[in-house]
Amino acid sequence: MIAEAGHAALWFAGAMALLQFALGALGLTDRYQSLRGSAAPVAVVQMVLTCLSFLCLIIVFMRSDMSVLLVATNSHSDKPWLYKFAGTWGNHEGSMLLWVTILAIGGATVALFERALDVRTKTATLAAQGAIALGFYAFLLFSSNPFARIDPAPANGQGLNPLLQDPGLAFHPPTLYMGYVGMSVAFSFAVGALVTRDVGPTFARAMRPWILGAWIFLTIGITAGSYWAYYELGWGGWWFWDPVENASLMPWLAATALLHSVTVLATRDSLRAWTIMLSVVAFSMSMIGTFLVRSGILTSVHSFAVDPRRGGFILMLLALYIGGALALFALRINTVREGNRFEAISREGSLVFNNLLLSIILVIVLIGTLYPLALEATTGTKISVGAPYFNSTAGPVTLVLLIGMAAGPLMRWRFDQAKKVAERLALPALALALAALLLAAFAGPIGILPLLGLVVAAGVAAASIAPLWKRNLRRTPLFTWGMVIAHLGCAVSMAGMAADSAFTKEALVAMQIGQTQQIGPYSVTLNKVTEEPGPNWSALDAEMIVRKGDDAPFTVHPQSRTFTDPPMETNESAITTAWNGQLYLVIGIPKDNAGFPVRFYWKPFVTLIWIGGIFIALGGLLSLFGRVNRDLFSIRRLFGKKVAAS
Amino acid sequence: MRRVLLWAPFVFFASLFAVFASGLLNPVDRSVPSGLVGRSVPAFELPGMLDPAQPVSAASLATGKPKILNVFASWCVPCVQEAPALMQLQSRDVEIIGIAIHDRPDALRKFLSENGNPYAAIGDDANSRTQIAFGSAGVPETFVVDGKGVVRYQHIGIVKPNDVAIIMAKLKEAQ
Amino acid sequence: MIRNLLALLLMFSPLLVAPVTAQSVYNDRQLPDPEQERQAMALMETIRCVVCQGQAITGSNADLAADMRGMIRERIAAGEKPEDIRAWLIQNYGEWVSFKPEMGGSSTPLWIIPLFALALGAFLARGRFKRKAR
Numbered sequence: 001m002i003a004e005a006g007h008a009a010l011w012f013a014g015a016m017a018l019l020q021f022a023l024g025a026l027g028l029t030d031r032y033q034s035l036r037g038s039a040a041p042v043a044v045v046q047m048v049l050t051c052l053s054f055l056c057l058i059i060v061f062m063r064s065d066m067s068v069l070l071v072a073t074n075s076h077s078d079k080p081w082l083y084k085f086a087g088t089w090g091n092h093e094g095s096m097l098l099w100v101t102i103l104a105i106g107g108a109t110v111a112l113f114e115r116a117l118d119v120r121t122k123t124a125t126l127a128a129q130g131a132i133a134l135g136f137y138a139f140l141l142f143s144s145n146p147f148a149r150i151d152p153a154p155a156n157g158q159g160l161n162p163l164l165q166d167p168g169l170a171f172h173p174p175t176l177y178m179g180y181v182g183m184s185v186a187f188s189f190a191v192g193a194l195v196t197r198d199v200g201p202t203f204a205r206a207m208r209p210w211i212l213g214a215w216i217f218l219t220i221g222i223t224a225g226s227y228w229a230y231y232e233l234g235w236g237g238w239w240f241w242d243p244v245e246n247a248s249l250m251p252w253l254a255a256t257a258l259l260h261s262v263t264v265l266a267t268r269d270s271l272r273a274w275t276i277m278l279s280v281v282a283f284s285m286s287m288i289g290t291f292l293v294r295s296g297i298l299t300s301v302h303s304f305a306v307d308p309r310r311g312g313f314i315l316m317l318l319a320l321y322i323g324g325a326l327a328l329f330a331l332r333i334n335t336v337r338e339g340n341r342f343e344a345i346s347r348e349g350s351l352v353f354n355n356l357l358l359s360i361i362l363v364i365v366l367i368g369t370l371y372p373l374a375l376e377a378t379t380g381t382k383i384s385v386g387a388p389y390f391n392s393t394a395g396p397v398t399l400v401l402l403i404g405m406a407a408g409p410l411m412r413w414r415f416d417q418a419k420k421v422a423e424r425l426a427l428p429a430l431a432l433a434l435a436a437l438l439l440a441a442f443a444g445p446i447g448i449l450p451l452l453g454l455v456v457a458a459g460v461a462a463a464s465i466a467p468l469w470k471r472n473l474r475r476t477p478l479f480t481w482g483m484v485i486a487h488l489g490c491a492v493s494m495a496g497m498a499a500d501s502a503f504t505k506e507a508l509v510a511m512q513i514g515q516t517q518q519i520g521p522y523s524v525t526l527n528k529v530t531e532e533p534g535p536n537w538s539a540l541d542a543e544m545i546v547r548k549g550d551d552a553p554f555t556v557h558p559q560s561r562t563f564t565d566p567p568m569e570t571n572e573s574a575i576t577t578a579w580n581g582q583l584y585l586v587i588g589i590p591k592d593n594a595g596f597p598v599r600f601y602w603k604p605f606v607t608l609i610w611i612g613g614i615f616i617a618l619g620g621l622l623s624l625f626g627r628v629n630r631d632l633f634s635i636r637r638l639f640g641k642k643v644a645a646s
Numbered sequence: 647m648r649r650v651l652l653w654a655p656f657v658f659f660a661s662l663f664a665v666f667a668s669g670l671l672n673p674v675d676r677s678v679p680s681g682l683v684g685r686s687v688p689a690f691e692l693p694g695m696l697d698p699a700q701p702v703s704a705a706s707l708a709t710g711k712p713k714i715l716n717v718f719a720s721w722c723v724p725c726v727q728e729a730p731a732l733m734q735l736q737s738r739d740v741e742i743i744g745i746a747i748h749d750r751p752d753a754l755r756k757f758l759s760e761n762g763n764p765y766a767a768i769g770d771d772a773n774s775r776t777q778i779a780f781g782s783a784g785v786p787e788t789f790v791v792d793g794k795g796v797v798r799y800q801h802i803g804i805v806k807p808n809d810v811a812i813i814m815a816k817l818k819e820a821q
Numbered sequence: 822m823i824r825n826l827l828a829l830l831l832m833f834s835p836l837l838v839a840p841v842t843a844q845s846v847y848n849d850r851q852l853p854d855p856e857q858e859r860q861a862m863a864l865m866e867t868i869r870c871v872v873c874q875g876q877a878i879t880g881s882n883a884d885l886a887a888d889m890r891g892m893i894r895e896r897i898a899a900g901e902k903p904e905d906i907r908a909w910l911i912q913n914y915g916e917w918v919s920f921k922p923e924m925g926g927s928s929t930p931l932w933i934i935p936l937f938a939l940a941l942g943a944f945l946a947r948g949r950f951k952r953k954a955r
Contacts, residue, residue: 214667235880328655341951356942363938377668386920388867597849724888774888781913783871
């Protein structure tokens with residue numbers, strides 16, 4: 001019954017999306033101007049219905065209703081409640097329902113809270129949001145119905161893949177989706193503005209919180225995903241330049257560029273067409289990401305649970321929305337002037353530089369990810385593009401980008417003098433030189449890219465807090481704090497990446513019981529190895545005693561798990577975090593009689609990678625609060641004046 | 647010029663669309679073909695797995711008569727399924743040289759007694775070196791080698807009964 | 822990301838589990854000479870596992886990947902140049918086996934397109950700046 005209710009709510013929500021689109025589109029015509037206001041309440045109703053539908057799916061999963069096909073194939077009544085709950089979106093249909101739920105919430109929030117925007121642009125935005133939602137409702141209802149029944153109902157479900165039974169599942173996909181879907185709001189704004197030709201600072205200020213919000217979620221999602229892969233895969237890597245990782249990185253790159261260009265539009269009324277273009281690109285990257293993951297057209301890594309028909313559906317939506325928006329752009333943008341010109345040495349000049357380099361990195365990631373596919377489709381030649389390509393191309397560009405990031409915030413808007421900027425950069429340059437000296441003196445031989453990364457990170461870290469110098473910290477606006485912390489986060493993350501590739505110590509040893517291995521500052525003794533039975537696996541559990549200097553020794557337990565159904569072998573790494581790095585231990589199944597194969601890694605300062613990511617997201621959050629606060633304040637002031645005048 | 651530039655994103659997107667669509671229409675071929683087809687077999691020398699007096703080497707593949715080289719293992723489940731087809735080939739006087747990967751004589755004997763023994767000789771490739779030298783990416787894989795020791799054809803995966811005709815044809819071509 | 826993780830882990834699932842046989846010592850052990858080990862690692866990180874396909878052989882539990890690691894370490898220890906080993910592997914498995922696309926040939930667009938984008942971007946950005954001469 002609950003499943004039917006959810007299914008019905010989904011149909012009604014789809015109808016509301018159609019109505020929202022129709023009312024919005026009609027409202028834009030002169031004849032039906034009176035309909036303008038009615039798209040907003042429809043958007044709210046649509047949101048309520050979709051949330052209801054999603055709630056029904058959660059209830060069905062929590063109650064383990066095995067007569068629902070999706071539950072039967074993806075859940076099990078013995079699972080802990082957290083995984084029943086998170087299992088709701090641990091599958092294709094459920095995750096797509098989560099997608100539209102977030103989409104509908106985004107649309108309703110625009111309808112309810114967006115006051116700054118011109119009413120015609122807002123109507124067009126809601127119409128665009130309705131059109132996007134409509135496509136995804138069709139996708140769900142016609143090819144991925146989450147509420148389909150199974151008759152007869154099985155006694156119990158097939159269970160969630162044990163590998164997904166990780167707290168990461170409850171957290172990682174929703175954050176990434178919020179980021180993906182949040183970009184749809186920026187996209188709808190851009191389409192709305194293209195329809196009404198109203199691109200200016202007001203529009204930019206209205207759009208900015210949405211971009212910031214989506215960007216924060218993307219940042220968290222990518223950071224969390226990277227750490228998840230790091231501890232789960234057991235080889236000490238944290239980024240593999242895998243197509244799916246790239247699919248999440250591309251929208252982030254576009255959103256980061258957009259975040260900076262929208263600031264130029266809001267402050268200086270320039271880069272109008274470019275900002276619109278980036279909004280379209282950012283959402284198209286989100287959709288391409290969804291498509292690549294769902295369709296499985298890239299490498300066999302994603303060869304499970306894919307369905308070409310579903311891929312085809314997403315591709316059609318992609319063509320419709322992105323192709324349509326780009327055609328609209330080409331037809332309409334001629335009537336939008338690009339806006340003020342500016343001096344090269346200025347804040348806006350540095351932001352153009354930022355946008356240029358971020359776009360280049362985006363192009364590199366996009367080409368690197370899709371070129372093998374294009375080449376095989378046209379010539380049949382198979383090639384692989386991996387870390388060596390991305391590191392050698394995107395790596396140097398990123399370094400230059402970071403140097404620009406150090407200088408940009410120290411420049412004034414409109415125009416600045418190169419000499420003065422150089423003076424402001426003196427201290428960061430000193431930090432950079434100091435880091436270089438220290439590394440040269442103590443670090444020993446390291447590769448050129450990691451070395452540059454460390455040195456630049458030191459300079460950029462110093463430069464990123466420079467905007468706070470000589471300022472009254474209590475009166476510094478929140479969004480300036482946000483910028484400072486986000487930029488600092490980039491430096492911190494870069495330092496972590498460079499330190500990891502420069503200083504990681506690795507040892508692969510066949511250990512006998514009682515044997516001791518030195519790794520970094522630690523000495524690790526294999527005390528004993530036991531068989532540990534698990535619910536659906538048996539593990540080889542190693543008890544290892546870790547000593548460091550005179551500190552009290554402690555015990556860690558890396559495991560190698562062998563699953564029976566389906567048969568697979570996974571490593572549960574034992575990670576010990578110290579202030580200056582992580583000790584990462586992995587045990588494998590012995591392949592000969594020489595001993596237990598153990599992988600030891602000592603990774604100095606590797607945690608900075610994710611701490612930096614958290615900083616970046618935190619900076620975004622502060623910025624978001626700062627902006628929303630200020631905008632609300634100015635609205636209140638505006639209303640106050642009106643009250644006073646009357 | 648400006649008009650062209652404005653339509654450039656659309657055109658770029660259209661080409662992406664074409665790539666995606668072709669990717670969807672032609673399911674990706676995930677096999678890794680060997681680069682040795684058309685080239686001489688690599689130099690190798692493996693001890694005989696069952697009979698030490700019967701080593702397998704590059705020379706034993708260039709005897710003037712086309713042969714089949716079958717990369718397999720007793721622990722490989724799909725290899726059981728291709729046994730009937732290999733027996734069929736053997737019954738048509740095709741000489742099949744086996745290369746057993748990561749295998750042990752006792753396990754191999756059991757495998758052969760259960761599934762039949764189509765092999766003229768079996769080399770012991772305990773650490774996959776010869777497999778790698780042949781550009782083979784897994785088990786089972788089957789190569790057709792001509793009389794001069796040149797690889798003429800590679801079959802990836804199980805040899806099914808209806809593949810026998812293809813392999814016979816390739817052997818004939820290799821005469 | 823999840824799918825990715827899942828897939829990567831699923832690939833460790835050899836539906837074929839090879840028994841223990843005589844293997845190279847160096848499959849999962851380092852070379853005694855740190856410089857040779859560094860060279861070997863640098864090469865192995867760019868060789869794609871032919872069984873699991875998504876990973877480098879340094880991040881794979883597949884037996885064939887382990888054997889490739891052992892082979893590469895042995896050949897480096899014997900004095901062979903990493904790029905010669907890569908060339909040999911490409912000869913056997915095609916360009917696909919190397920994560921490092923070759924400069925030139927079919928991979929040229931990989932290097933040309935970003936450069937072209939940079940030039941186009943610089944040209945577009947130039948239009949935004951005021952002319953110096955006033």
